[in-house]
Amino acid sequence: MLARHQRGTIAIMSLGGPPEVAASILQASELAALRRDWGHCYEISFDRPWWCARRRDTGARIRSGTPISLRDAIKENHAVQPVLKRFRIPEAS
Secondary structure, eight states: OHHHHHHHHHHHHHTTOOHHHHHHHHHHHHHHHHHHHHTTTEEEEEETTEEEEEETTTOOEEEESSHHHHHHHHHHHHHHSOOOGGGSOOOOO
């Protein structure tokens, strides 16, 4: 996943776009992927420089410096204590 995004970022930069635009596109892409995969159980946000998730059942927060480490922390958190079904938002089909 990261390699795909790295190639995409390089392609954007090679078209003459500033690095900030490439970084912004990458961040938006990572945020969308996290929300797609975990948004039914966690509220996901990016508040520079932190990637954050808040459980929909208890409100407990997870904070990380990268989207990959946030995804890993969410997986670990959910494996130990799954978000209660009654608090989940139905997943889009």
